[in-house]
Amino acid sequence: MKPILNSALEAVADIKDGSTLLVGGFGLVGIPENLILALVEKGTKDLTVISNNCGVDDWGLGLLLKNKQIKKMVGSYVGENKEFERQVLSGEIEVDLIPQGTLAERIRAGGAGIPAFYTPAGVGTPISEGKETRTFNGKEYLLEEGIVADFSLIRAAKGDKAGNLIYNKTARNFNPMIAAAGKVTIAEVEEIVEIGDLHPDYIHTPGVYVQKLIVGTQEKRIERLTVKKG
Numbered sequence: 001m002k003p004i005l006n007s008a009l010e011a012v013a014d015i016k017d018g019s020t021l022l023v024g025g026f027g028l029v030g031i032p033e034n035l036i037l038a039l040v041e042k043g044t045k046d047l048t049v050i051s052n053n054c055g056v057d058d059w060g061l062g063l064l065l066k067n068k069q070i071k072k073m074v075g076s077y078v079g080e081n082k083e084f085e086r087q088v089l090s091g092e093i094e095v096d097l098i099p100q101g102t103l104a105e106r107i108r109a110g111g112a113g114i115p116a117f118y119t120p121a122g123v124g125t126p127i128s129e130g131k132e133t134r135t136f137n138g139k140e141y142l143l144e145e146g147i148v149a150d151f152s153l154i155r156a157a158k159g160d161k162a163g164n165l166i167y168n169k170t171a172r173n174f175n176p177m178i179a180a181a182g183k184v185t186i187a188e189v190e191e192i193v194e195i196g197d198l199h200p201d202y203i204h205t206p207g208v209y210v211q212k213l214i215v216g217t218q219e220k221r222i223e224r225l226t227v228k229k230g
Contacts, residue, residue, distance in 0.1 A: 001161045002162060004161065008188070008214055011188075019047055022149040023152075024153065024174050026053075029173060030174075033216065040063045047070050052100065052103070053076070059221050077100070099122055104174065106144055107147050109146035110147040120140070120141050123142055148181055152182025154185065155188045156188075158189060158190065158192075159213055162207040163211075166203060172204060176204050186212045189216070190217070
């Protein structure tokens, strides 16, 4: 059985200033809302955050950005976060933008214990500066390193007491690979069930990758609401 902690603050208690975090989600879908809010409350700073994007101005990772708690952001999409844009242009934050497929594969590789791999994405662009290249079958490839973080913060729809997780539809996104690539993975789940209640064929993340669990209620904000006129 994995520890089921009483609060998000307790769950992030071991995250120190200067830590490297992998954070699940895509836009605002599947983000560990309560764990992020706990980091905001705790005030942990000088963080290196690796995630697809940095939330929006007033929610998700955008809250850490607003509080100047992020020292470096590694992601693939700036999006519509005006504060993120402002900090980048003013030099207040270090940013490493990575092609989305490369980012996903670097995280997957890190979780699989693969130190590096070759990819054609980014060849001949500023992304390739300072990186080893090699030619295979007449085509040039870049060497990219796998990513492993001090902590992974993820969210799932349901988990059992052994840490096995199931995600809901598109909230699955980056969460499974991020769960595998953290030295310590903290899972925020909407519901905890008994061991054996989850069908083995439907488990997305095996409990071996999860060290801590919390139960949280999410707001599940919509990044951009589009409705049809009546």
